[in-house]
Amino acid sequence: MIKLKHSRPIITSITLITMVLALAACSGGNEPSASPEPSTPAVESAPAPSTESEQASETNETEGETNVTERPQTESFEMMTAEGNQSLEASLQQGEGFSLYVFEKFTFDAAQGRLSLTSNSDYYVDIEPLPADYNLAELETGGKEELENAGKVSDYSGELVEHPLGSAELYLQATGEEGVRDYMVWKSEEGDAFLFRLHNPKGEEASDFATPIWVSLSTVERDS
Numbered sequence: 001m002i003k004l005k006h007s008r009p010i011i012t013s014i015t016l017i018t019m020v021l022a023l024a025a026c027s028g029g030n031e032p033s034a035s036p037e038p039s040t041p042a043v044e045s046a047p048a049p050s051t052e053s054e055q056a057s058e059t060n061e062t063e064g065e066t067n068v069t070e071r072p073q074t075e076s077f078e079m080m081t082a083e084g085n086q087s088l089e090a091s092l093q094q095g096e097g098f099s100l101y102v103f104e105k106f107t108f109d110a111a112q113g114r115l116s117l118t119s120n121s122d123y124y125v126d127i128e129p130l131p132a133d134y135n136l137a138e139l140e141t142g143g144k145e146e147l148e149n150a151g152k153v154s155d156y157s158g159e160l161v162e163h164p165l166g167s168a169e170l171y172l173q174a175t176g177e178e179g180v181r182d183y184m185v186w187k188s189e190e191g192d193a194f195l196f197r198l199h200n201p202k203g204e205e206a207s208d209f210a211t212p213i214w215v216s217l218s219t220v221e222r223d224s
Contacts, residue, residue, distance in 0.1 A: 075101050077215050082207060090216065097129050098194070101219040103212045115216060122201050123209040125182075129222055130193040136169060136185065139195065143172045143183035146197075151176025164218040169193070178202065192222040 076087050090101035093108040100115070102108045107118045116124035130139075147153050156171040170185035179201035187193050196217055200206055 071099060071221070075219070077101070079211050079215055081211065088212070090219075095127065098127070098192075098220055098222045100127070100216055100221070102216055105208065106212065106216070115213065117205060117209050120203070120205050123199065123205060123213075125196055125198040125213055125217065127217070127220060128195040128197075130185070130195055132193075134185075134193055139185055140170055140172070143170065147172055147174035147181055147183055150174035150178070150181045164214040166218070179206070186217070186220075188221055190221065194220055 071092055073092050074089055075092075076089050078085060078087050080086075081088075088103055090103045092099055093102045093110070095108070095110045095113050100108075102115065105118055106115055107121075108115050113127040114124050115127065144153060151174040153172055153174045156173060157168055158171075159167045160171070165184075165186055168184050168186050170183070172183040174181045174183075179199075181200070182196065182198035184196040184198070185193060186196060198213070200209055
C-alpha cells in the first residue's frame with residue numbers, strides 16, 4: 001500500500017514551475033528579436049563615382065582647354081619674294097613663354113628670344129614679352145635712347161598700312177649708314193604685348209631678311 005503523504009508538495013512545486021514558465025512566455029520585455037541585425041562598425045561613406053555624362057563633360061573641358069593653346073606644327077604663308085609671290089612653309093618654335101612660326105632660312109634661339117638669318121646672324125630680331133602693366137611712355141624714352149646713335153629716328157606708331165603686323169603701339173625706326181634698326185611695341189590679337197628690337201644691316205641679304213621676319217613676328221603668341 002503506497003502512502004501519499006508527500007504528494008501535495010510535489011504537486012505544488014510543479015504548479016509553481018509551470019506558472020513561472022507561463023509568466024516568462026507572456027513577458028514581451030524579455031522576448032528576443034525574430035531576426036536580430038548584426039552589429040557592424042561605422043564606415044565613412046565613399047564618394048559616389050562620377051557618372052559617364054560627368055566624366056565625358058570633364059574630358060570635353062580638358063580637351064577644350066588643350067585645343068585653345070594647341071597650334072599646328074607647320075603653317076604656310078603667302079608673301080612676296082625676289083622670285084615673286086610664293087607660299088612658304090614655317091615651323092612652330094617655342095621660346096620663353098611664347099611661340100612663333102619660323103621659316104627655313106632662319107634660326108631661333110629660344111634662350112635669348114632671338115630670331116636670326118641662318119646665313120648671317122647680324123640680321124636678327126630680339127623678342128621680349130612685356131608684362132601686363134608695362135609703361136609705354138618709359139619704353140618710348142628707352143627706345144629713343146637706344147636708337148639715337150644708329151641714325152635719324154622716325155616714329156611710325158599706329159596703323160601700319162600693308163604690313164604683316166597691322167599696327168604698333170610704338171614703332172621707332174633709326175636709319176643710318178649701317179642699315180636700319182627698329183624698336184617696336186606690338187600687341188597680338190589676344191592682347192599680349194611684346195617688344196621687338198630689329199637689326200637689319202645694309203647688305204645683299206637685307207631683302208631676304210625683311211619680309212619673312214615681319215611675317216614670323218606677326219605669329220608671336222604668349223603661352224596660356
